[in-house]
Amino acid sequence: MRLANYGVILMLASLGGCVTGFTVVEPGVNTFGSLRVTADENWNKAPSSFTPSARSNSRTWTQDGMLLDRIMIIPGVKDGESIFVSRNKSAALPVFRADMLPNEIEELVESSIVKLFGEGQSAVGTSGLRPQGFGTDGGFMFDITAAVTESPDYRGLVGAFIVDETLYMVMFLAADPYYYDKHAARAEAIIKSATLRTKSITNF
Amino acid sequence: MIRPFFYLALMIAFSAAANAELETIDHIIPPGYEPSEAQDEQGLWMELKDYELRLNKSALLVRDPELTNYVKGIVCRVAGDYCNDIRVYLIRNPGFNASMTATGMMQIWTGLLVRSTSSDEIAAVVGHEIAHYTRMHTLKRFRRLKSSAAAGGLIDIGISIFTGTSVPIAQSLASMNALAFSRDQEQEADLLGARLLHEASMDPHAAYRVWQNIIAEEESAAVKRRSVSVFAQTHPDDQSRVDVTREWVIAKYGPPDNIEVADDALVTIMNNHYYFLMEDQIDTNRFGRTKELLERHSAMGVEPGTIYYFYGEMFRQRGADGDRDLAMSAYRHSIETGNAPADAYRNLGFLYLKEKDIEGAKKYFTIFLEQEPDATDRAMIEFYLDKG
Numbered sequence: 001m002r003l004a005n006y007g008v009i010l011m012l013a014s015l016g017g018c019v020t021g022f023t024v025v026e027p028g029v030n031t032f033g034s035l036r037v038t039a040d041e042n043w044n045k046a047p048s049s050f051t052p053s054a055r056s057n058s059r060t061w062t063q064d065g066m067l068l069d070r071i072m073i074i075p076g077v078k079d080g081e082s083i084f085v086s087r088n089k090s091a092a093l094p095v096f097r098a099d100m101l102p103n104e105i106e107e108l109v110e111s112s113i114v115k116l117f118g119e120g121q122s123a124v125g126t127s128g129l130r131p132q133g134f135g136t137d138g139g140f141m142f143d144i145t146a147a148v149t150e151s152p153d154y155r156g157l158v159g160a161f162i163v164d165e166t167l168y169m170v171m172f173l174a175a176d177p178y179y180y181d182k183h184a185a186r187a188e189a190i191i192k193s194a195t196l197r198t199k200s201i202t203n204f
Numbered sequence: 205m206i207r208p209f210f211y212l213a214l215m216i217a218f219s220a221a222a223n224a225e226l227e228t229i230d231h232i233i234p235p236g237y238e239p240s241e242a243q244d245e246q247g248l249w250m251e252l253k254d255y256e257l258r259l260n261k262s263a264l265l266v267r268d269p270e271l272t273n274y275v276k277g278i279v280c281r282v283a284g285d286y287c288n289d290i291r292v293y294l295i296r297n298p299g300f301n302a303s304m305t306a307t308g309m310m311q312i313w314t315g316l317l318v319r320s321t322s323s324d325e326i327a328a329v330v331g332h333e334i335a336h337y338t339r340m341h342t343l344k345r346f347r348r349l350k351s352s353a354a355a356g357g358l359i360d361i362g363i364s365i366f367t368g369t370s371v372p373i374a375q376s377l378a379s380m381n382a383l384a385f386s387r388d389q390e391q392e393a394d395l396l397g398a399r400l401l402h403e404a405s406m407d408p409h410a411a412y413r414v415w416q417n418i419i420a421e422e423e424s425a426a427v428k429r430r431s432v433s434v435f436a437q438t439h440p441d442d443q444s445r446v447d448v449t450r451e452w453v454i455a456k457y458g459p460p461d462n463i464e465v466a467d468d469a470l471v472t473i474m475n476n477h478y479y480f481l482m483e484d485q486i487d488t489n490r491f492g493r494t495k496e497l498l499e500r501h502s503a504m505g506v507e508p509g510t511i512y513y514f515y516g517e518m519f520r521q522r523g524a525d526g527d528r529d530l531a532m533s534a535y536r537h538s539i540e541t542g543n544a545p546a547d548a549y550r551n552l553g554f555l556y557l558k559e560k561d562i563e564g565a566k567k568y569f570t571i572f573l574e575q576e577p578d579a580t581d582r583a584m585i586e587f588y589l590d591k592g
Binding site: 092093094097099101102103104107110111114115119120121122123124127128129130131140142143147148149150153 | 258262263264296297298299313315484486487488489490520521523550551554557558580581583584587
């Protein structure tokens with residue numbers, strides 16, 4: 001087979017992936033490494049080709065499409081790692097440090113979301129930092145807003161906790177107000193369902 | 205359009221002959237210009253007007269009257285008879301940029317304000333953009349792109365790129381190069397811009413000083429924005445732009461009177477809006493650049509309590525060895541000025557918490573809540589206060 005034909009096949013295969021890449025997440029407990037998250041009902045899991053900024057072990061779920069709403073499940077971020085990834089070496093992505101306190105995780109997310117939308121393309125704010133338990137582990141939640149150029153405003157919720165110097169995070173982001181209001185209650189329940197498989201007791 | 209670390213310098217070989225030629229550079233279009241009958245110019249105006257309608261609704265458009273009136277005042281002063289042809293939009297973006305379309309739509313990023321040490325430097329960038337406009341460079345660039353093989357694809361990238369305000373982070377360097385003004389156009393804009401400054405009774409020496417600031421910031425950056433090798437392949441050394449412009453301005457207008465000092469108008473703007481202007485810079489996670497800006501703002505006379513607070517923010521978020529101590533010291537200095545923002549108490553409290561100094565943490569958390577009883581993170585602070 002000539003090289004050109006391989007190219008056509010690869011292109012068709014990738015197009016096929018674009019159409020059929022989303023898979024259904026069934027209601028119930030989903031496990032991501034040692035992190036467990038409970039889905040209330042069916043969600044749509046995005047293929048990795050749709051989430052180039054996601055870490056390899058992260059997952060993205062959506063109801064109405066990723067531009068409108070998404071839940072990002074980010075398990076197992078180690079000291080020195082970022083919560084998103086970028087091929088742009090000059091992106092200056094902020095990194096998680098194991099000694100971070102909740103206010104610093106809040107800033108880590110704020111700066112990371114700026115990079116996610118594109119530096120200079122968005123203004124991101126956080127508020128409402130508050131304690132939140134995740135199973136037996138102490139964690140926290142906060143709210144996030146993002147004004148993005150040539151895009152709807154976004155609003156979201158973030159839940160996170162740190163165990164054994166490792167960060168676990170579940171983040172909901174949706175177009176504001178309609179899609180945020182539509183899914184916020186379900187997303188909050190999913191975020192609060194996050195627990196570790198192995199029993200641990202931590203404070204922060 | 206000015207894109208900082210992209211085509212910072214464009215005037216290497218600046219011969220005496222070229223100098224003489226540039227002496228005669230003048231505006232091409234008159235005040236009140238309307239597009240010609242040419243189909244492509246009409247089309248470009250239509251597209252840009254559509255973009256401007258969308259820009260008016262942008263969530264990133266700054267609407268604060270004091271800030272917008274300040275930049276509009278500078279633009280009108282430099283533009284002179286062209287003032288009524290220009291609509292000014294201040295855009296919330298921590299980058300250094302200003303741009304102007306063929307239709308008279310000027311966009312100025314908030315990053316330009318925090319990178320300027322005087323209103324004259326802002327005016328220098330504005331004058332440069334107005335010169336692009338009155339020399340019809342945007343239309344010429346549009347026609348050059350249209351005639352190139354890549355034009356179709358580039359134009360499809362979006363009109364936002366043409367305006368210079370909304371370049372996607374993943375935009376390729378090659379595409380950006382194709383969108384740049386030519387070296388000759390940059391020369392014309394730099395020198396005609398300096399002339400506009402002089403005619404507005406402003407300091408033409410700001411035309412090169414503003415670039416010196418950008419070079420200093422780039423040198424202080426821990427993470428450079430672009431590969432030096434790619435930059436060097438496509439652009440002359442940025443210092444040469446400063447050198448050539450300085451030489452030309454001194455030859456035409458004489459040496460600078462003295463070291464430039466910040467004017468009250470800009471310092472007032474900075475003091476009244478510093479939080480708003482700098483919070484996006486902090487979010488860039490580019491600490492070397494932030495530190496350079498803070499040193500500059502301190503020298504300008506921006507309120508020390510605020511400057512110390514942002515030093516604390518910068519050190520705390522950078523988190524390198526020794527930064528915690530530096531951050532705590534900066535917050536304490538901020539508090540000692542008597543003009544510390546409430547957040548200085550909160551963030552100092554968090555650092556005491558890291559030091560496992562619970563009493564110290566409680567002391568500053570308590571002051572924070574006294575100053576900000578409606579703080580949205582009150583529940584988190586009270587959690588630590590109750591934890592004991």
